[in-house]
Amino acid sequence: MEKFFVAQVGRVVGLKGDLKLHLHTDFPEQFQAGQNYQSDRGYLEILSVDFKQGTIKFRGYESRESAQKLTNAKLYATKEQTLANCELTDGQYFWFEVIGSAIIENGECLGSVVEIERILDTDYLLVGSDQHLIDTGFAKSFLIPFLPRYILSTDTKTKQILTQDAKDILEAS
Numbered sequence: 001m002e003k004f005f006v007a008q009v010g011r012v013v014g015l016k017g018d019l020k021l022h023l024h025t026d027f028p029e030q031f032q033a034g035q036n037y038q039s040d041r042g043y044l045e046i047l048s049v050d051f052k053q054g055t056i057k058f059r060g061y062e063s064r065e066s067a068q069k070l071t072n073a074k075l076y077a078t079k080e081q082t083l084a085n086c087e088l089t090d091g092q093y094f095w096f097e098v099i100g101s102a103i104i105e106n107g108e109c110l111g112s113v114v115e116i117e118r119i120l121d122t123d124y125l126l127v128g129s130d131q132h133l134i135d136t137g138f139a140k141s142f143l144i145p146f147l148p149r150y151i152l153s154t155d156t157k158t159k160q161i162l163t164q165d166a167k168d169i170l171e172a173s
Helices: 064-070 079-085 131-135 166-172
Strands: 003-013 018-023 036-039 042-050 055-058 074-078 102-105 108-119 122-129 141-145 151-155 160-163
Touching: 003 036, 003 064, 018 064, 055 064, 074 079, 102 166, 108 141, 108 166, 122 131, 122 166, 141 166
Parallel strands: 102 160
Antiparallel strands: 003 018, 003 074, 018 055, 036 042, 036 074, 042 055, 102 108, 108 122, 122 141, 151 160
16 A cells, blocks of 8 residues: 655653654645554554644653654555545645656657655656657756646646646756
8 A cells, every 4th residue: 555754753742742743745734633644653543733833642642751652753644545635726736646647748758757856845846758868868867847837737647747848958957
């Protein structure tokens, strides 16, 4: 089952089992009391979350001593959890929907999305160049900013992203 790293638990705060919560997701609303998350310490049920304080508490870890066992634990969500608990607006996509998509420009396949990297506030598509381009001397990979300037459309059903000026980026790489 595919899982996604969504948060890391930090140090204990106070005496009642509260822990710092370090989010690695754009969807903090998915963290609600009663939700269960897989972790590198087993499954954990959220007892409470305080986004203002940046803390979380888990069932069964309500004392400082027991909560210390969860310091640095990593929390993971499944694709099904993500789809059920996170709401997208128009023009937003889950990374897992975009990874693997073909990059098409003027009918030519430039490659496919291998990974997505976030640099400051911008997501960049790490594209593995198509073999026919590599064979003609182009770079094996390149980055495209996920911005309207370069991305014309994204179709997660056909796994195709139509671009403009992305080949210029590849040529400069």
